[in-house]
Amino acid sequence: MDHLFAKFATAISHATGSPLTFIVCVVAVVLWAIAGPFFGFSETWQLVINTGTTIITFLMVFLIQNTQNRDSAALQTKLDEIIRSSDAHDQFMGIETMTDKELEELHEKCEREAKRSQMMLEKTHAERRTRKSRKH
Structure with missing residues (x-):
């Protein structure tokens, strides 16, 4: 059925x-x-x-x-x-x-980790730009 x-x-x-x-x-x-x-x-x-x-x-x-x-x-x-x-x-x-509260907490944790990853990525890009400008 x-x-x-x-x-x-x-x-x-x-x-x-x-x-x-x-x-x-x-x-x-x-x-x-x-x-x-x-x-x-x-x-x-x-x-x-x-x-x-x-x-x-x-x-x-x-x-x-x-x-x-x-x-x-x-x-x-x-x-x-x-x-x-x-x-x-x-x-x-x-x-x-999960409960709504548990989901919200996990979501906030993921947002924090995403911001941290984004900051590390931006730092890496900045370092690469600095290295390139020093070479030239």
Whole structure:
């Protein structure tokens, strides 16, 4: 059942994200708007578009969320494998399960390390420029 739903959700997500689907929806809204005067802009006329868009939106939320969850899990698994098989710090594996506070602390630590690395890089570039200017 899960596999079938995953295939269905992926197919629907791809189909609804296509330019053709967008054009079809725009045409449907334009036709609905054009039909307004013929129906006297009645409550029934308004109810048609409101009901249709509400139902589609309601169902799409679940399909998109399912697809997003699977894509996110796949991406996280790939990143974990890269971390595991490289010289990267293992502390980054599984960070998606950390609390917001723990994530913020890790983010701040990474920012500090990035600034330190940037300063070292700038220092190295400056030293190289100094050496080049002394040679000439």
